[in-house]
Amino acid sequence: MPRPAALRPAAARLIDLDAVREQVLPNGLRLRVLREAGAPTLSYATFFQVGSRNERPGITGISHLFEHMMFNGAARYGPKQFDRVLEARGGHSNAYTSNDLTVYYEDFAAEALETVVDLESDRMRSLRIDDEALEQERGVVMEERRLRTDNSISGLMDEALEALVHQAHPYRWPVIGWMSDIERISRADCEAFFRSCYAPGNAAIYVVGDLDPEATLALLASDYGDIPPGPAPAAVASGEPEQRGERRAEVRYPAQGPSLLCGWRAAAARSPDAAALDLAQVCLGVGESSRLRRSLVHQSALATSVGVSHGWRIDPGVFSIYAEISPRVKVERVERALATELARVADEGVSAAELKRARALLRSSVLHELGTHNGLAQALGQAEAMLGDWREAGRALELYANVTPGDVKRAVRRYLSPARRNTVVLVPERAP
Amino acid sequence: MSRVQQPTVVRTRLENGLQVVVAPRPGVPLVAVRLLVRAGSALDPARRFGLAHLTAEAVRRGTRRRSGPKLDAEVEALGAVLGGGVDEDSAALGLSAPLEALPRLIDVVADVATCPSFPAREVEQLRRREVAALEHDLDEPAVVAGRATLAAAFGEHPYGHPSEGRGRDVAATRRGDLAAFHARTWRPSRATLLVVGPVEAAPALALAVKRFGGWRGAPGGELEIAPPVAAIAPAVVIVDRPELTQVQLRIVSAGFPRSSPDHAAGLVAGAVLGGGFTSRLMEEVRVNRGLSYGVRCGFTCSRAGGLFSFSSFTKVETAGELVQVALDEIARFREGGPTEEELERTRGYLCGLYPLSLETHEQWAEKLAGIELYGLGADEVTGFSDRVRAVDAASCLALARRWLPAERRVVVAVGPARRLKAQLARFGTVRVVTARSVM
Numbered sequence: 001m002p003r004p005a006a007l008r009p010a011a012a013r014l015i016d017l018d019a020v021r022e023q024v025l026p027n028g029l030r031l032r033v034l035r036e037a038g039a040p041t042l043s044y045a046t047f048f049q050v051g052s053r054n055e056r057p058g059i060t061g062i063s064h065l066f067e068h069m070m071f072n073g074a075a076r077y078g079p080k081q082f083d084r085v086l087e088a089r090g091g092h093s094n095a096y097t098s099n100d101l102t103v104y105y106e107d108f109a110a111e112a113l114e115t116v117v118d119l120e121s122d123r124m125r126s127l128r129i130d131d132e133a134l135e136q137e138r139g140v141v142m143e144e145r146r147l148r149t150d151n152s153i154s155g156l157m158d159e160a161l162e163a164l165v166h167q168a169h170p171y172r173w174p175v176i177g178w179m180s181d182i183e184r185i186s187r188a189d190c191e192a193f194f195r196s197c198y199a200p201g202n203a204a205i206y207v208v209g210d211l212d213p214e215a216t217l218a219l220l221a222s223d224y225g226d227i228p229p230g231p232a233p234a235a236v237a238s239g240e241p242e243q244r245g246e247r248r249a250e251v252r253y254p255a256q257g258p259s260l261l262c263g264w265r266a267a268a269a270r271s272p273d274a275a276a277l278d279l280a281q282v283c284l285g286v287g288e289s290s291r292l293r294r295s296l297v298h299q300s301a302l303a304t305s306v307g308v309s310h311g312w313r314i315d316p317g318v319f320s321i322y323a324e325i326s327p328r329v330k331v332e333r334v335e336r337a338l339a340t341e342l343a344r345v346a347d348e349g350v351s352a353a354e355l356k357r358a359r360a361l362l363r364s365s366v367l368h369e370l371g372t373h374n375g376l377a378q379a380l381g382q383a384e385a386m387l388g389d390w391r392e393a394g395r396a397l398e399l400y401a402n403v404t405p406g407d408v409k410r411a412v413r414r415y416l417s418p419a420r421r422n423t424v425v426l427v428p429e430r431a432p
Numbered sequence: 433m434s435r436v437q438q439p440t441v442v443r444t445r446l447e448n449g450l451q452v453v454v455a456p457r458p459g460v461p462l463v464a465v466r467l468l469v470r471a472g473s474a475l476d477p478a479r480r481f482g483l484a485h486l487t488a489e490a491v492r493r494g495t496r497r498r499s500g501p502k503l504d505a506e507v508e509a510l511g512a513v514l515g516g517g518v519d520e521d522s523a524a525l526g527l528s529a530p531l532e533a534l535p536r537l538i539d540v541v542a543d544v545a546t547c548p549s550f551p552a553r554e555v556e557q558l559r560r561r562e563v564a565a566l567e568h569d570l571d572e573p574a575v576v577a578g579r580a581t582l583a584a585a586f587g588e589h590p591y592g593h594p595s596e597g598r599g600r601d602v603a604a605t606r607r608g609d610l611a612a613f614h615a616r617t618w619r620p621s622r623a624t625l626l627v628v629g630p631v632e633a634a635p636a637l638a639l640a641v642k643r644f645g646g647w648r649g650a651p652g653g654e655l656e657i658a659p660p661v662a663a664i665a666p667a668v669v670i671v672d673r674p675e676l677t678q679v680q681l682r683i684v685s686a687g688f689p690r691s692s693p694d695h696a697a698g699l700v701a702g703a704v705l706g707g708g709f710t711s712r713l714m715e716e717v718r719v720n721r722g723l724s725y726g727v728r729c730g731f732t733c734s735r736a737g738g739l740f741s742f743s744s745f746t747k748v749e750t751a752g753e754l755v756q757v758a759l760d761e762i763a764r765f766r767e768g769g770p771t772e773e774e775l776e777r778t779r780g781y782l783c784g785l786y787p788l789s790l791e792t793h794e795q796w797a798e799k800l801a802g803i804e805l806y807g808l809g810a811d812e813v814t815g816f817s818d819r820v821r822a823v824d825a826a827s828c829l830a831l832a833r834r835w836l837p838a839e840r841r842v843v844v845a846v847g848p849a850r851r852l853k854a855q856l857a858r859f860g861t862v863r864v865v866t867a868r869s870v871m
Contacts, residue, residue, distance in 0.1 A: 038459065039436070039787045071709070080719065083709040088777035090784010092708065109784040139722030146678040147725055147745060153571055254675045256567040287513055288504035298501070301557055304564040324568055326560070353509075360511030364462065364529060371460040372791045431675045 015370060015394040020380070021213040022390075025221060027229045028201025032380055032390055033216045034208045036373060042209035043373035044116050045105040046124075047381040049204075050197040051098050052175045053236055053314065059189050061177015064097040065141050066193055070104065071095075072133040075126035079133070082119055089115045099171055100314045101385050107374055110210040114219065120205075121223040124198060129190050138182060145176050153259065154322075156251050157424050161263045164247045164422040165318050169240040199230025206380045206390075209373040238315045240265070248423045255428040258331050262338065263320040263422045264415050269312040269386035275399040276411035277319055281310040282358035283350045283408065284341070285321065289357070291341055292321065302326055302334050312386050319415060331425055342416050349409035359400050366396045436787045438813050441800065442633040448647055449621030452640045453800050455628045457793070463629030464528040464793035465537045467545055468801040471617035472521040473597070474590035474657045474736070479604070480613075482597015486562060486605055487613050488516045488523040493554035495547045498540075500554045507540055514540065518595045521657075521735040522805055523618075528794055531630060535639055538627075542643035545623070548614060555607045566599045570867050573673060577680040577743075577846045579870045580671050584842040585684045585739045589660040599871050619649025624804040628793040660737040662686035664840045666860035671867050672849035679751040679847035680743075683758060685837035687731045687738030690806040695733060696819040697831040702730030703778045704770045704828070705761065705836075706742065710777070712761050717744060723754050729762075731835070735806055740835060748847055752855030755843055759859070766836050769829030783817045 015034075023031045051063050071093075073079035086093055091108025106116050149155035159174050166172035176182075196202070205224075207216055243265065267273035285292045285308025296303040303323040310319045323334050350358075369375040376393075383393035439457035446452060473484040492514055493500040507514045512529035525541055569575045579594050586592035625644060627636045664685055688694050706713040706729030717727040727744040742762070746754045770778070790796055790813070803812050842860070845852055849864045856862060 039791050041787050041791075080710070080715070084777060087708055087710055087781035090780045092781065092785055107785070107788050109787070112784070136719065136722045140718055140725050143678065143723070143746060144725040146747060151573060151676050151678045255571050257564075287508040289501060289508050294501070297561070298557065301560065304561045304568075324564070327564055327567070357505075357509050360509060361513070362511075364511035367460045367462055367530075368528075368792070371462070371793075372788075374788075431673070 015376065015379070017391055017394045020390065021217055023217050023221065025200065025225055027225070027227055028199070029224050029227070030204035031217060031220050032204065032206045033211065033213045034376065034380070035211055035213050036209055036376060038210075039373065040110050040210050041107060041373055042110050042113055042207060042211055043105060043107050043377040044120070045103060045206045045377040045381050046120055047204045047206070047385055048102045048198055049202050049385060050102055050233060051100040052173060052177070053099050053170045054197065054233055055170060055173070057173070058181060059185050060173040060181040061141070061175070062185050062189060062193055063102055063197075064176050065137060065182065065185055066190060067095045067097045067102050068137040068141060069129060069133060069190060070123055070127065072137070073128045074123040076122045077119055079128070082123070085115060085119060091116065097175055099175055099317070103381065105374065105377065113211065113216065117219055117223045121227070124200065124203070124224065125227045127194060127198070129187060129194060131187055134187055134190060138185070141176070141182055142179065145179060145182065149174065149176065153253060153255055153426060156253060157259065157261045157426060160249045160251050160424045161261050161320060161422060162318065164249050164424065165263050165265050166240060169238060169315060170236065171313070171315065171317065196231045196233045200224065200227050201229050202233060204381065204384060206377040208377040208380070240316070243420045245419055246421045246423065248425070250425050250427050252427045252429045254431040255426055257327060258325050258428060259426040260323045260325060260331055260334055261320060261424040263318045264420050265316050266310060266319040266415055267411075268316050269314060270388070273411050273415070274312055276403050276407040277310050277415065278362065279355060279358045279400065279403050280345070280408050280412050280416070281308045281319070282361050283354050284308045284345070286361055291345070292338070295341055296323065296334065296337055300337060302329050302337055314386060335423065339418060342412060345409065346413040346416070349405045352405060355403070355405050355408065362400050363397055436790050436813055439796070442637065444637055446620065446641060446645055448645065448649070449619070450644050450647065451624040451804060452637060453624060453626045453804065454631065454633045454636045455626070455796055455800060456631050456633055457628065457796065458630055459793060461531045461630060462528045462793060463531050463534050463537070463627065463631055464526065464797040465534070465541055466524060466526040466626040466797040466801055467541050468624045468626070468805060469523045469545070469618050470521065470622040470805065471523040472519055473593065473595035474520045475617055475655055476590070476593070476597065480601050480609055481593045482562065482595075482602040483605060483609055483613050484523060484617070485518040485595045485597055486559065486602060487610050488518045488525070489558055489562070490550055490555055490610050491525070491544050491548040491614065492516060493558060494549050494551040495543045496549050497543055497547065500551065503540065503544070510536060512537070514544070520591050520595065524801065526794070526797065534627070534631065534636065538639045538643050541625070542647070545618060546644070546647045550607050550610050552607055555610065559602060559605060562596070562602050563599055566596060566602065566871055569596070570871055573676060573680045573846045576671055576673070576867050576870060577682050577844055580669055580844045580846070580865070581682045581684050581741060583870060584667070584669055584844055585664065585686070585741070586660050590657055591660055591734060591737060615650045616652060617655065619652070620644070620647045621649065624801060626797045626800050628797040628800070657736040659689070660686070662840070664842055666839050666841060668843045668845070668856045668860045668862045670849045670852050670856065670862060670864045671844070671846040671870060672864055673846055673867060674848045674850065676847045677748060678745050679748055679845050679852065680745045681751060681754060682844040683742040683755070683837065683841055684844065685740045685841040687740045687835060688733065689735060689737050690733035691808065692733070694831055694835065697823045697827045698731040698835065699782060700775070700778055700820060700823040701765070701770070701828045701831050701836075703782060704774045705729055705765050708781060712765065713742070713758060716757050716761055717754060721757070723750050723757070740837060748851050751845060751847065751852055752858070755856065755859055762836050763838070766832045766838060769825050769832055772825065775823070775825060775828065779820050779823065782820050786816050
């Protein structure tokens, strides 16, 4: 998203954007390298532009299941070798899958760079996909689902909310997938998935830390250059009908008391409203002096805790508010109080002081993120994946600085209206 | 091998006994301020479990100069959130904000730590919230497992209850309890103030003297926690949660304090057996059998003692199998110790990753606070690699035989007792308890 050129110098201080070296290999793989002094370490992140958004019913959860498969060996480094080799060289690895992305990252002592490039390029080139590995990871992922969703109240409620907010869009199913789909994903599904979604043209690599930029680019080009390009991933069915009225769901589960989770379909990351919604999030629910914590937790004491969440996604995601309800308080009272607070922002907006506070909190949070090599690599990758350009990572503060109280009011009025609300109520049940 | 760049740390003890530690280091233009007080939950009086935690929360709800809402607004306007926390040994207040806010940060921390007024309404609301939070914890199987594990490991020792306390005790706590606990334990001679970031030492120290120099704690004797006496017998505790389809599992036994010479060998042995993605337990439990998503074990070390714990989870049907695999792996390690390949890999892993735990100002503040709290040496950071490299097969094996559990260990399971009893009976006498009894 182009932004006024006059604002750019301030951004350059946040990340030295001029120091980022970039290259695109003939097979489509994008390389971005940033030398950063500080700890004698490197962070290495590989972003694949694939997440649950790219799935379809019947194979929901395949992106996440596949993330597990990536640790099961390739042509040169066989089963169990990836982490062994990396750990011996003083590094560790992990990965995450979101609605939009699958990201692998390694943090390690700087001298292990060649080993990491070797390990990562090996699995992008020649991952082993066999029945044994698939069955093993299927079992592990089913345990992960039992942990995070089936035996977790917040997991059950989040899953119910996404399915309410999105009726047509792939965001309606959970990233981990439905249990019945995890059970049936086949080896052929995985092989087809790897060919297109893990082709170099669908990936970008970010290396940040104690490195020589030119030598690092040369090393990457030589190790990844011969990986053949693959077919483009299928287009995403990203449509979603307009919501015309509140939708509600109940989750019945053994619990000590009721909880409330409300969600609204938010703006896409590329929309100028995304930053306004971030500021609305902080004004409403970050810190003890935020509106909802002050009114619902400290003043009326209707809730024992309140949290507001808003994450950027490629297509419009979810803005949500969660409340743990005080003993002997009826859920409806909290719903009404919440609606009143939102209506107040929609009608009157937020004050300049509130906005200043929100900007200060967001500034600290951005600076914290950029304080580590891993945080920098993730920020560059997220910016490119969400906004189409890694340079946007250096402009986060400008985005927030440009939001006015009027923008916050408009965003709350437009996105968080009662008619677009989705409500999930936890109804406590007795244990069987 | 990469070395951590240690800042030049300036340590000064003020006349009132407060230790001030300033660590100037380059980096993002934020400064971290942390106050650590040896006022942890091990000092909770009988029938007031949770008092240390409640006190550390309540100091932030108002002082003689600032109301709770004023404190919140003032700190948050700086882009900071005043965090706090309590563990068994200490209470901590911490925040970080843009560099230019340093005088204000120190002023706020001093005000909160030395002049809390415990406003009646704020305290009452806080108490209600804490009781409700403990109720909600009943719905978190991993939290329930953690509480049952502490009780199994330490029994009646002050480390035997979690910092958050017990519901009925927190419900019975009054404002006077907080003020008395604060006066007894929050004293300058028991506290360390840490400032880390792109600051100069002298002005930071002057700010500390100006705001903390007048802190006069109540007189009183030393408050020390006696080491726990290991009295763990083989047993199985099942916390009954009939609705769960997945069981949280723990195995726990006695350990050693943070200052023990066994610490480095414990770190290496724990990592070989149950740290990272390539540990023996990860290999057997997750990779070879697909029994769980996660599995860990290792030593947790406090000021006066510690414990060894194993933790994982699996579907109800395979709970007994998972415990058996874990105990077999522990026994195999006691028998033969690590291989040379495992040792080399693990030492490389621990030393390579160490700098990553010290990237930010907050991480340094926490590390330097730990050095003060546990009475560690000046070479704690710079000597880390040498200590880890010095751990060989013989010292690992000796550590394993001394500290890894053979008979004296407790298995804790949170799940449906009816379906677990038969599976777990082979590991010791089974006792079934309700989740509420451990809260």
